Each structure stands twice: as C-alpha cells, then as structure tokens.
Amino acid sequence: MPEAAAQQREQATADSAFPPADKLQDVVDAALAAATGLGAQGAEAAVSFARGLSVTVRKGEVETLEHHRSRSLAVTVFVANRQGSARTSDWDHDAIAETVAAAVDIARHTKQDPCAGLADPERLAQEVPDLELDWPWALTPESAMELAVACESAAFKVSPDLSNSEGAGVGSARSLACYGNSHGFRGAWKGTRHSVSCGVVAERDGSMQRGHWATVAREPGALEAAAAVGRKAGERALSRLGSRRVATTSVPILFAAEIARSLLAHLVGAVSGGSLYRGASFLRDQLGQQVFPSWVRIHEDPHLPRALGSAPFDAEGVATAARDLVAGGTLQGYVLDSYSARRLGMQTTGNAGGVHNLEIDPNAGDQVELLRQMGRGLMVTQLMGQGVNLVTGDYSRGAAGFWVENGELAYPVDEITIAGRLQDMFGHLVAAGHDVDRRGNIRSGSLLIEQMTVAGD
Numbered sequence: 001m002p003e004a005a006a007q008q009r010e011q012a013t014a015d016s017a018f019p020p021a022d023k024l025q026d027v028v029d030a031a032l033a034a035a036t037g038l039g040a041q042g043a044e045a046a047v048s049f050a051r052g053l054s055v056t057v058r059k060g061e062v063e064t065l066e067h068h069r070s071r072s073l074a075v076t077v078f079v080a081n082r083q084g085s086a087r088t089s090d091w092d093h094d095a096i097a098e099t100v101a102a103a104v105d106i107a108r109h110t111k112q113d114p115c116a117g118l119a120d121p122e123r124l125a126q127e128v129p130d131l132e133l134d135w136p137w138a139l140t141p142e143s144a145m146e147l148a149v150a151c152e153s154a155a156f157k158v159s160p161d162l163s164n165s166e167g168a169g170v171g172s173a174r175s176l177a178c179y180g181n182s183h184g185f186r187g188a189w190k191g192t193r194h195s196v197s198c199g200v201v202a203e204r205d206g207s208m209q210r211g212h213w214a215t216v217a218r219e220p221g222a223l224e225a226a227a228a229v230g231r232k233a234g235e236r237a238l239s240r241l242g243s244r245r246v247a248t249t250s251v252p253i254l255f256a257a258e259i260a261r262s263l264l265a266h267l268v269g270a271v272s273g274g275s276l277y278r279g280a281s282f283l284r285d286q287l288g289q290q291v292f293p294s295w296v297r298i299h300e301d302p303h304l305p306r307a308l309g310s311a312p313f314d315a316e317g318v319a320t321a322a323r324d325l326v327a328g329g330t331l332q333g334y335v336l337d338s339y340s341a342r343r344l345g346m347q348t349t350g351n352a353g354g355v356h357n358l359e360i361d362p363n364a365g366d367q368v369e370l371l372r373q374m375g376r377g378l379m380v381t382q383l384m385g386q387g388v389n390l391v392t393g394d395y396s397r398g399a400a401g402f403w404v405e406n407g408e409l410a411y412p413v414d415e416i417t418i419a420g421r422l423q424d425m426f427g428h429l430v431a432a433g434h435d436v437d438r439r440g441n442i443r444s445g446s447l448l449i450e451q452m453t454v455a456g457d
Contacts, residue, residue: 017051018176018190024048024049024188025188028046028047028178028179028180028186031043032181035075035103039079039104040077040079040182041080043075043076043077043100043118044076044118045075045179045181046073046074046177046315047071047074047091047178048072048175048176049071049175049176049177050068050069050070050173050176051068051174052068053067054066054144054169055145055148056167057169058152058166058167059164060152062145065141070089073087073088073089073090073096074086075087075099078107078117078118079104079108081113081116082111082112082113084106085103086102086106087099114342115343119181119316119318120338123338124181124183124185124313125185125313125317125319128189131303131310131311131312133191133310134189134191134192134218135194135219135221137194139170139220147196148169148226150230151168151196151227151229152167152200152230153227153230154230154231154234155198155200155231155234156200159202159238161203162202163201163203164203165198165201166200166210167198168197168229169196170226171193172220173192174192175190175191175192176190177189177190180317185317187312191218192219193217193218194217194219195215195217195223196224197213197214198233200212202240203241204242209240209243210237210240211234211235211238211239212236213229213232214229214439215229222306242411244412245413245456246378246413246454246457248456249453249456250453251452251454252377252378252451253378253380253454254367254377254380255449257367257433259383260437261437261442262383263422264360266395266422267326267422267426268358269281269390270390270393270422271283271331271335272351273334273341276334276344277343280390282392282422282423287331287333288330290329290330291426292326292429293329294328294329295329296361296429297328298324298326298358299322299323299327299358299359299361300322300323300325300356300358300359301357302350302357303320307438308438308439308440309356309358309440310357311356314350314352314356318348318352334346335349337351337353356441357443358442359443360443362432362434364432365434366433366435366446367379369433370431371404371407371408373430373448377404379409380418381400382399383397384399384400385397393422395419396417398416400414400416416455417455417456418455425452428450429447429450432444432445433445433448
C-alpha cells in the first residue's frame, strides 16, 4: 500500500505540471475550424506539450542542469490539391488564426498535387488502446545529479587507466500530444522517455580509446542501474586499448547488437515510400521477391506495452497494426504514408512518422555463440561515416571492433573500412542473435554476415 500511495502521489505531481488533454483538443478544434472557415477542403492539426529535466556531470562536477519545456501547434491544410503548412508555439486564439491563415496562404501558392490530402477516412484508428507509455519519474535535480555522479564514478573505478570523461548524463522527459483532422478524427496520448548514459576515455602507453553506454526506457524501473551503466562504459573503453589495423581481407562480419539496427534502418530506408516513388532505391520493384535467406522474419509490433517504438496510430491518425515486413526471406510490404502510397498506387501502411518496434526474429544464441559460429573474422562495435548508397546498395563505412580467432576475441581493431553491397549483405545474412537491443524503435540482436571486405593495411 505505501508503494501504491507513493505512485499515486508521483502521478498527481506529474499531472499538475501538464495542461489537461481537453485543452490540447480545444486547440486542435480551433485550428481545424479556422482552416474550414478559410476555404480549406481538408486540414490536420497536431498539438504537443513536453517538459523534462537533464543533468550532465564531468569529473564529478555538474556541467549542465536544464529544465525543458516546449509546446507547439503544427497545421497542414489542403486547398484544391495544394498543400500548405505552418507552425507556432503560441496557443492563443489570435496566434492560432494567424498560423492557419499562413498555411492557407502557402497552399494557394504551391503546385497542385493530386496525391496530396488527408489519410483516407476508413484507415483512421477507431480505438486508441492504452499501451502503457506514460511512466512519470519524480526526478529532482539533486537526485539526477547524484545518479550522474554515481554513474561516472563507477566507470572510473573499473581501472586506473580510465583517466578522463566525456561526461555522464541523466534525463527524463514526458510529453502529451493530440492529433486531429477534418475527417473528424481525434486522438491523444502521453508518453515518457528516461535515460542514463556515460562516456569515458581510457589511456595507456600513449593510446587513447573511448567507451560509451546508455540505458533508455519509458519506465524508470526498467533502466539499468547507474553504476552498471558506468561500469559497462569503463569496460568498453578499456577493452579498446591497444587497437591495431588489420591487413585487407574478406572475412565474416558480426555486427554487435547495439549497431546491428543500422542494417535494418537501411532496409527501412530502401523500402520507404519516398525512396520508392523517386526511383532511388535498390529494392524498387522487389515486393514479393527473395531479399534475405528463407529463415529471416522482420516484423513490426506497434502495440507492445511500454516499448519505445509503440504507437496506437501514426502521424496521420491511421491505425497501426502488427505486420511482417519480411517473411520467409521475402519482402512482404513497404513503409508508406498516405502520400507515398498514392504515388505508388497503393495503400498506406500506417507508417507516417516511421516504423514501430521493427524487429528481426533471432535464429541463434547470444553474441558468444555467434562468435563461436563465426570462428575467424571481425566483430564490429562502432561505425563511422555515411557511406551508404540506397540507390545502388553500395556500402562502405569506417569501423572499429575486435578481431576474432577460434571463436574468441583476439585483439581490438580500428582505422579500418568495411565494404560490400546491401543486396549481398541481406542475402548472405547467416544468423541473428537473441541478444536483442531494445533501446529504440528498431530492435535487433547481433547479426552475422557471411563475408565482407575489410580494408586496412
């Protein structure tokens, strides 16, 4: 009972700092009414309010302490297949009217586009399920500073070779949003995002390496302990000391879970509507084709309770739903909003604003087991640069990680480049580990690629 009472007090304190949801809906209603009054055939409005606290410390001293507070109104109107948008942070009646008038004026000067318009009414969410996304944290500046100091201190205790710090941070944010459109849709939600992070520098014999780790969750109780985050950052920096280059070769590559999501992000980019209708994707016209080995399943689950990528509806009010993006290795669908769907002669997939808890199913054990399976090759833990061409699929990025011999880490490696083609990387994906990193809207375990080029000495 005392715990329940404490939770109720925490919730009451958090709610008192927020405007009521009805207030946000009133702003949406006012904006839509103004748009209709100025002759818009369609309109949508999104209102949001957010507040939070963030603290950073470095070498035990507080560097920043910030309270964040923001609010906004974004309006989009459609006038004779012409689109205009405007934004403001002022919710007063006159400001709303001026913002809508600006959007209408912009629309009257833009080019007609028959694909422009609101989402189709039948695709809008009929219900807004409670996905348990709102977990306020009664975090005071004092307690945030204590956590950050403890996090950094735990990192330094790992070894005397940890001589410097990039800082430790603690953050907590809560947001309230409401979306509505002239089809009559209204939807509101609250959500939280909390984090603890640390970055430290190890130095030995003139060699310096950095290590970083972070924990992110909607629920404060789901965060890793601050000391554990610091220790992991310290251990990661220490493990990088003595890094060397390797001779240019072609070997299997294991992408560690914390960076493996980048490969799935490239897939999303290649099957997103904008890339497809512009003809700027190596996966154009590949719907229904084999893209991955037959064991691969990549799917969205937008309604996972408490997950960072969960959403009851997308940025256009379209209902979200679980679906396979890839099944049996075959590309099952694209990532579309209403506009790109119309350009392609298809239906929206409920992805205005992005994907929701996209994940690849594991077919193997944890990272240790994948290293044994690989035997000899390179495990990549860091990626640098932006050398990815979604038009051709060419992939070339700076990397760092560990050379692997006999299924075990042999020594750290840096100043290398890994290269290949996404078509080949996807098609020769050997395994996905069950060490899934869930700190985002794209979730993946470690991914083992059969072979890539490593450019070094």
